[in-house]
Amino acid sequence: MTLPSSIGKLPGYRDLLPRVLSYAASGGSLIVSSAAQLLTFAILARFLGVHEFSLFVAITAVSTIAVFLCGIGGTECLVRRVARDHSMYPVMLGHNIILISASGILLIVVGAVILPYFFDISSNGAVNIVEIMMMLITNIILVRCILFSEQVFIAFSDFGAANKVVMGFALIRTTAAVLACIVFGVSTLSGWIVWQFTAHLVMLGFCLLALRRLGRPKFQLVREELRLGLFFSIPFILKAARQNADLLVLSLVTSAEIVASYSVARRIIDSSYLSVDALNRIVYPGTAKASQGGLHLATERVSKIFAAALAISIGAAVAIFILAPILPYLFGHDYTSLVSFVRTLCWVVIPVGCWAIAVEALGASGHQGARASVMGLGSLIGAGVAAWGTWYAPPAGTFVSYYLIEIAMAVAAWAVYFRVVSRSRARSLATEAVAG
Secondary structure, eight states: OOOOHHHHTSTTHHHHHHHHHHHHHHHHHHHHHHHHHHHHHHHHHHHHHHHHHHHHHHHHHHHHHHHHHTTTTHHHHHHHHHHHOGGGHHHHHHHHHHHHHHHHHHHHHHHHHHGGGTOOSSSSHHHHHHHHHHHHIIIIIIHHHHHHHHHHHHHTTOHHHHHHHHHHHHHHHHHHHIIIIIISOOOSHHHHHHHHHHHHHHHHHHHHHHHGGGOOOOOOOOHHHHHHHHHHHHHHHHHHHHHHHHHHHHHHHSOHHHHHHHHHHHHHHHHHTHHHHHHHHHHHHHHHHHTTTOGGGGHHHHHHHHHHHHHHHHHHHHHHHHHGGGHHHHHOTTOTTHHHHHHHHGGGHHHHHHHHHHHHHHHHTTOHHHHHHHHHHHHHHHHHHHHHHHHHSTTHHHHHHHHHHHHHHHHHHHHHHHHHHHHHHHHHHHHHHHHO
16 A cells, blocks of 8 residues: 655655654653663562662652752753754863762762761661762762763764663663562662662763764863853752652651552653653754744744644543553552552643743753743742642642642743743844844
């Protein structure tokens, strides 16, 4: 059976097909990665036990916040600058290596001093400090370097290599969990720390080999990007605080089962957003190029991306709603509230996908201050709303606050986006008038 000849003549058809295939590859890699992460999460939860696994989750949560500080947002400026001019790669690579090294060492030292007062992995004080430091090195510096490798390939629009990093990273961690827990019977956090560190080190080795072909770094700081990088990283730190506020309050006012089911549901919802994230990964460099002369030049492109993201978000929400009943077979039937929680929260993917397109457009066009104001203020206010709603009427108040926050974020993000577009267009007209 052959396609009608008229299809091949449709405007933009031949240009659209490679983008669809690229999105399919990008989305597929993220979905495989997400599935592997969920499997790793389930294996560790079953084999480490409640106490050991709770320590792992707590220290990992602290490390997750620190990852956004490590490098001070340098990866975003690398993607933006290198996407526009590939000759900037050596300078931006050196810029990032300096920032990751300096900030990473500082974060590990601070963590090694503070965290042993709150977490006891080992009864021996010296061993406890060493094991916490190993977790911090793994979850901060090694994770940041691996994620940085993915962003380098995205900057060059080499999405195939970027997808390999994402999938390889997830599969190596899952393989480590299977070998450690199922094959070798590891049942303590102390034992898992060594396996986790080794797995991350192996993955980083593969990334370094892949990056060698792109050139050597030129070590210097790009000073004008320091402020923009800080603007880029701060919203993610505040977002992490917002995402943990409801869990913290729930642990104080509800049962352990509700807290556990809600935390798993949240992890699944966060994973479902990867369908939109996959789209953002492949369009970010192109948006950076299109908006080089002003964000108003990229409005048609952003509108098309928004339409695609909306359709993808609705599809993801429907899929989660339908597939929710199979979750207890993966995480265990002790999670009695899991299915209802997931079905209640799944639709929040839609407003999240909507506001993500606006803030990514602001970031790609270099308006990091505007982007940071939306995400930063939204996270600050959202943390308070989530905590109050959860305290006042758990867990219904938690769900209501979640939707209110994300819908408000969507409204605010697009309001700021249109304001920046208006200013960009006005500046362009003024420049043309002066030139004329």
